[in-house]
Amino acid sequence: xxxxxxxxxxxxxxxxxxxxxxxxxxxxxxxxxxxxxxxxxxxxxxxxxxxxxxxxxxxxxxxxxxxxxxxxxxxxxxxxxxxxxxxxxxxxxxxxxxxxxxxxxxxxxxxxxxxxxxxxxxxxxxxxxxxxxxxxxxxxxxxxxxxxxxxxxxxxxxxxxxxxxxxxxxxxxxxxxxxxxxxxxxxxxxxxxxxxxxxxxxxxxxxxxxxxxxxxxxxxxxxxxxxxxxxxxxxxxxxxxxxxxxxxxxxxxxxxxxxxxxxxxxxxxxxxxxxxxxxxxxxxxxxxxxxxxxxxxxxxx
Amino acid sequence: xxxxxxxxxxxxxxxxxxxxxxxxxxxxxxxxxxxxxxxxxxxxxxxxxxxxxxxxxxxxxxxxxxxxxxxxxxxxxxxxxxxxxxxxxxxxxxxxxxxxxxxxxxxxxxxxxxxxxxxxxxxxxxxxxxxxxxxxxxxxxxxxxxxxxxxxxxxxxxxxxxxxxxxxxxxxxxxxxxxxxxxxxxxxxxxxxxxxxxxxxxxxxxxxxxxxxxxxxxxxxxxxxxxxxxxxxxxxxxxxxxxxxxxxxxxxxxxxxxxxxxxxxxxxxxxxxxxxxx
Numbered sequence: 001x002x003x004x005x006x007x008x009x010x011x012x013x014x015x016x017x018x019x020x021x022x023x024x025x026x027x028x029x030x031x032x033x034x035x036x037x038x039x040x041x042x043x044x045x046x047x048x049x050x051x052x053x054x055x056x057x058x059x060x061x062x063x064x065x066x067x068x069x070x071x072x073x074x075x076x077x078x079x080x081x082x083x084x085x086x087x088x089x090x091x092x093x094x095x096x097x098x099x100x101x102x103x104x105x106x107x108x109x110x111x112x113x114x115x116x117x118x119x120x121x122x123x124x125x126x127x128x129x130x131x132x133x134x135x136x137x138x139x140x141x142x143x144x145x146x147x148x149x150x151x152x153x154x155x156x157x158x159x160x161x162x163x164x165x166x167x168x169x170x171x172x173x174x175x176x177x178x179x180x181x182x183x184x185x186x187x188x189x190x191x192x193x194x195x196x197x198x199x200x201x202x203x204x205x206x207x208x209x210x211x212x213x214x215x216x217x218x219x220x221x222x223x224x225x226x227x228x229x230x231x232x233x234x235x236x237x238x239x240x241x242x243x244x245x246x247x248x249x250x251x252x253x254x255x256x257x258x259x260x261x262x263x264x265x266x267x268x269x270x271x272x273x274x275x276x277x278x279x280x281x282x283x284x285x286x287x288x289x290x291x292x293x294x295x296x297x298x299x300x301x
Numbered sequence: 302x303x304x305x306x307x308x309x310x311x312x313x314x315x316x317x318x319x320x321x322x323x324x325x326x327x328x329x330x331x332x333x334x335x336x337x338x339x340x341x342x343x344x345x346x347x348x349x350x351x352x353x354x355x356x357x358x359x360x361x362x363x364x365x366x367x368x369x370x371x372x373x374x375x376x377x378x379x380x381x382x383x384x385x386x387x388x389x390x391x392x393x394x395x396x397x398x399x400x401x402x403x404x405x406x407x408x409x410x411x412x413x414x415x416x417x418x419x420x421x422x423x424x425x426x427x428x429x430x431x432x433x434x435x436x437x438x439x440x441x442x443x444x445x446x447x448x449x450x451x452x453x454x455x456x457x458x459x460x461x462x463x464x465x466x467x468x469x470x471x472x473x474x475x476x477x478x479x480x481x482x483x484x485x486x487x488x489x490x491x492x493x494x495x496x497x498x499x500x501x502x503x504x505x506x507x508x509x510x511x512x513x514x515x516x517x518x519x520x521x522x523x524x525x526x527x528x529x530x531x532x533x534x535x536x537x538x539x540x541x542x543x544x545x546x547x548x549x550x551x552x553x554x555x556x557x558x559x560x561x562x563x564x565x566x567x568x569x570x571x572x573x574x575x576x577x578x579x
Contacts, residue, residue: 013400013401013402013483014402014403016396016400016483016484017396017400017401017405018402020396020400020483020487021393021396021397021408023388023389023393024389024390024392025393025453026453027389027449027453028412028415028453028455030430031430031449031450031453032415032418032450032453032455033415034430035423035426035427035429036418036423036426038426038429038430039423039426042426052429097318107315111315111318111319114322114323115318115319115322117322117323117326118322118325118326120559120562121326121555121558121559122512122530122554122555122558124512124514124530124533124534124554125530125551125554125555126325128533128537128547129325129326129328129329129548129551130325132332132340132341132544132547133325133328135341140342141342142341144324144328144345144348147344147345147347148345150344151344151345176321176322176325233419237421237422239421239514239515240514240515243514243515244534244538258421258422258515261422261425262424265428266519271425271429274425275426278422278425278426282418282422285419285422286417289417
C-alpha cells in the first residue's frame with residue numbers, strides 16, 4: 001500500500017491518463033481509423049483485392065465510374081427508397097406505441113416487453129424466418145402472410161419475387177423488427193413530459209389532437225430527431241435482409257449499397273471501386289449525423 | 302362508448318398488436334416441430350394444429366449446422382468482446398471523465414466522431430487489415446478477427462464517460478486523500494458505482510454481436526470457425542434445403558440471446574431508473 005502511494009504521487013497525471021487511454025486508442029486506431037484511411041487511399045487507386053500493394057493512382061476516376069455505374073445508382077436508389085419507407089412508418093408507429101403503453105400498470109409493462117421481443121432476436125434469424133413467412137402460394141401451401149391475406153379474400157402475392165413488392169416487403173419486416181427499440185427511446189423521452197402541463201391542457205379543453213400538437217410533440221422534439229437520424233443511418237446499413245431474403249433480386253431491385261460494396265470487393269475484386277463506395281457511404285452517414293446535430297442545436301437556441 | 306366498452310376495446314386492440322409482434326415468432330417455434338411436408342400446411346390457423354409435432358428437426362439441425370461448435374465460437378466471441386471491451390472502454394472513459402491532459406478535448410471529439418463509422422461499411426478495408434495482421438484462416442486467428450476489432454467501441458467509451466461524470470466526486474477524493482492510486486480508485490470505487498451502465502453495455506454488445514453477419518461471413522472461411530448465424534445461413538443457402546432444420550436452427554440460435562436478455566433485464570431496468578434520478 002505504501003509503495004502504491006509513492007508511485008501514485010510521483011506519476012504525473014498526464015502519464016496515468018495516457019496509460020488508461022492507450023489500450024482503447026491502439027485498438028480503435030488499428031481497427032477503425034486505419035481501415036478508414038486505407039479505404040480513402042485505395043479509393044484513388046486501381047487496387048485489387050488480392051494485390052492491394054501493386055496499385056496505380058487513378059485520381060478521381062473511381063468516383064466518376066461509380067457515379068455513372070447503373071448498378072451503384074440502383075443500389076443507392078434502393079437503399080434511399082428503403083430508408084424513405086422505413087423511417088416515417090417506423091417513427092410514427094413506434095411513437096404512438098410509446099404514447100399508448102406509457103402507463104404504470106403491469107399489463108402495459110408486459111406489453112412493452114412483447115413489443116421489444118423482435119429486437120432481441122438476431123437479424124439473420126428474422127431475415128430467414130420472414131423469407132418463409134413471405135412464401136408464395138403453391139397449391140395448398142403458402143407462407144403465413146399469404147395465408148392471412150387469402151384468408152380475408154385477397155389474392156396471394158409473390159412478395160420477395162415480385163419486382164415492385166420485394167423492397168416494401170423488406171421494409172415491412174424491418175419496421176416490425178425495429179419498432180420496439182424506437183418505442184423504448186420514445187418512452188424514455190416521455191419521462192420528460194410534464195404530466196401537469198398535459199393535465200392543465202386537458203382541463204383547458206384541449207382535444208387529443210391539440211394536446212399532441214402543442215404539448216407532447218414540442219417536448220419530444222429531441223427524441224424524435226434522435227430516432228429519425230438513428231433509423232435513417234440504420235436503414236442505410238441494410239445488408240442481411242437482401243443478402244439472405246432476395247440475393248439483391250429480383251432484377252437488382254433490392255440490392256443495397258453495402259451489398260454493392262461487398263460484391264464489388266469479393267466478386268469483382270475491385271478494391272479501388274469498392275473503397276470509393278465506402279468513402280461515399282461515410283460521407284452520407286456524416287452528412288446525416290451533421291443534420292441531426294444542426295436540428296438539435298436549433299432546438300437549444 | 303361506455304367506460305367498460307372503451308376498456309374492452311383497448312384490451313382487444315392491445316391483444317391484436319401483441320399478436321402482430323409475436324405471431325411470426327410463435328409460428329417459427331411451432332413450425333420447427335412440424336414434419337418437413339407439413340411446415341406450410343393448414344393456412345393461417347395451421348399454427349393451432351398440434352397433431353403432428355415432433356422434435357426430430359432439432360438433432361438434425363444441430364448436427365448439420367455443427368451447432369455445438371458454432372455455439373462455442375459465438376459464445377467465445379461475445380465473452381471476448383465483453384471482457385476486453387469492458388476493461389479498455391471503461392479505462393478510457395475514466396480518463397476522459399476524471400483526468401486532465403493535453404489534447405483531451407480534440408481526442409474526445411475524435412472518439413465521438415468514430416461512433417458513426419458502421420462495421421458493415423468498414424468490413425471491406427477491415428478485412429485487409431485483419432489479413433495483414435494474420436487474423437484469418439484457422440480457429441485462433443479467426444477468433445482474434447471476431448473479437449479484437451470490436452472490443453474498443455467509441456460509443457461505449459462515450460456512454461461510460463457520461464456515467465462516470467454523473468458520480469459524485471467526494472468518494473474518489475476521499476480515497477485519494479487516503480493515498481489510493483488512480484487505478485485503485487477507478488477499479489474499487491468508480492467501476493462498481495456504474496454497474497447498471499456496465500450491464501447496459503453488456504446487453505447492447507451481446508445483442509449487437511450475436512446478430513453479426515457480414516463480418517463473420519467474410520472472416521469465417523472454414524467450416525469449423527463458423528458462428529451460429531453463419532451455420533444457420535448455410536443451412537438456408539446450401540442444398541438440401543430442409544425448412545424444418547432451418548427453423549430448428551433458428552430457434553437454437555435465438556435461445557442464448559433471449560436467456561441473456563432475461564437475466565440482464567432487471568439490471569437494465571435499474572439503469573433506467575438511475576437515469577431518472579439524475
